[in-house]
Amino acid sequence: MNLLSGEYECKLDPKGRLVLPAKVKGSLPQETGNQLVLVRGFEPCLVLYPSSSWRVIHDKVMALDEFNEEYRQFQRNFFRGMTEVELDNIGRFMLPRTMLRYAGIEKEAIIVGMGNRCEIWDPERYDAFLIKDQKSFSQLAQKFLSTDMPLGGSAAA
Numbered sequence: 704m705n706l707l708s709g710e711y712e713c714k715l716d717p718k719g720r721l722v723l724p725a726k727v728k729g730s731l732p733q734e735t736g737n738q739l740v741l742v743r744g745f746e747p748c749l750v751l752y753p754s755s756s757w758r759v760i761h762d763k764v765m766a767l768d769e770f771n772e773e774y775r776q777f778q779r780n781f782f783r784g785m786t787e788v789e790l791d792n793i794g795r796f797m798l799p800r801t802m803l804r805y806a807g808i809e810k811e812a813i814i815v816g817m818g819n820r821c822e823i824w825d826p827e828r829y830d831a832f833l834i835k836d837q838k839s840f841s842q843l844a845q846k847f848l849s850t851d852m853p854l855g856g857s858a859a860a
Contacts, residue, residue, distance in 0.1 A: 705730040708816035
């Protein structure tokens with residue numbers, strides 16, 4: 704599978720559409736076609752998933768027990784604003800106004816490839832969320848990438 708990667712500065716057109724960078728579009732799984740899913744991020748950003756990647760996450764969240772109040776609350780907030788978007792023939796897609804407000808995006812955006820998904824940020828908010836201190840970043844790398852951590856999981860307790 705191709706990984707969605709890179710960091711791209713983009714401008715929204717007057718209708719609130721964004722052009723997906725050619726490198727990102729070319730890295731989408733073939734089975735996705737032009738179908739993508741846009742959701743609110745846990746941080747103040749938007750997250751764009753290829754439909755095939757989204758199905759895995761969707762199924763995991765939907766498998767939570769609907770009779771558990773905490774699970775329902777999570778599902779309600781997780782799916783809030785979820786929008787299926789379709790790329791047009793030049794790779795543009797519409798960003799709903801409610802989603803733009805949530806992320807604070809007005810005229811410019813940063814698209815950040817995150818492997819199986821892309822984050823879409825307001826440039827100023829993105830800069831504020833980045834780690835500024837290299838030592839802190841190095842410590843996180845040591846914590847998360849140390850050789851005693853199993854791949855795809857968390858460290859043993």
